[in-house]
Amino acid sequence: MLTCPVCDLQRPLSEFDVYLSQLKSMHQQQLLWWWSIHDYSWATIEKVFSQEKRFSDQMACDPCFDKGVALIADPIKQHFCDWPPYLAYIDQSCSCKACQHVFVFSKHEQLSWYEHYYFWVQSRPAHCLTCRQQRRQDRSINRDLSLLLSDGLPELANKSQRVAELYIEMEKPEKARRYQNLAEKQRQQEKCVDSNSAGDSR
Numbered sequence: 001m002l003t004c005p006v007c008d009l010q011r012p013l014s015e016f017d018v019y020l021s022q023l024k025s026m027h028q029q030q031l032l033w034w035w036s037i038h039d040y041s042w043a044t045i046e047k048v049f050s051q052e053k054r055f056s057d058q059m060a061c062d063p064c065f066d067k068g069v070a071l072i073a074d075p076i077k078q079h080f081c082d083w084p085p086y087l088a089y090i091d092q093s094c095s096c097k098a099c100q101h102v103f104v105f106s107k108h109e110q111l112s113w114y115e116h117y118y119f120w121v122q123s124r125p126a127h128c129l130t131c132r133q134q135r136r137q138d139r140s141i142n143r144d145l146s147l148l149l150s151d152g153l154p155e156l157a158n159k160s161q162r163v164a165e166l167y168i169e170m171e172k173p174e175k176a177r178r179y180q181n182l183a184e185k186q187r188q189q190e191k192c193v194d195s196n197s198a199g200d201s202r
Contacts, residue, residue, distance in 0.1 A: 004061035006070050006090055011061050018072055019059045022087045026075055060088035071107045077115040083122040086114060096128040098135075103128035141166050154179075157186035 001010045013020075060070035065088070075085035089107035096103055105125055113119050127135065145166055154160045160183035167176035 002061075004059075004064060005057045006060040006064045006088065009061070011063070015062045016059075017062055018065055019061075019087060022059070022073075022075060026085075029076055058084060058086045058088060060090070064088070064090075071111055073111070074115055077118075078121050079114070079118045080121040083120070085121050086110070092124075094124055094128075096131055097126045098131040099128060101128055138170075141169055153182065155186070157183045157190055160186055 001012060002016055003010050004016075058073075064070040065072055069090065071089040073086040073089050075087060078085040089110040091107050092105040092110070093102055094105050095101075109125075113123075113125075114121055125132070145163065148154055148159055148163050148166075154163060160179045164176045164179035164183060167173075167179065
């Protein structure tokens, strides 16, 4: 009998077919270098559980896969070295470093994280989705500001107005007012230039 780390139930080895097939696949790909595994008998599986707890904690029984509580992981697609790969993905609770709120690192997100983006298997998201989106937005705003201000103060009213809008998004009202006032002056200057141009054309 083996204890599934997901449902915490003792089950016969016959209900760990996915786990056994994953071990065999890893052995064929020479990914089990930290064990000299040549068979998949009960004694071998028991040895795996006793020698490497981290590895056995990252698998699941067949019923957990069937119920959708866990997702089957493909260790061949994962990026790992000194840390065992995932054999199953289950929802995990993490604490956001920015807002301190607890968020769920879902099993579907983990599959993308480790098998599509190839992050190291020991890595975890440091921020919740809301804070991650905010950080991406902040980076985007900073990029836009850098482009608009790369040559110093903007010379056109629409660019100064855009800088003011970005500072409003960043909650920096004093800087926003500065560029809003600049945009107003530039609009007046542009109107004067347009009026003079129209007069000359007559």
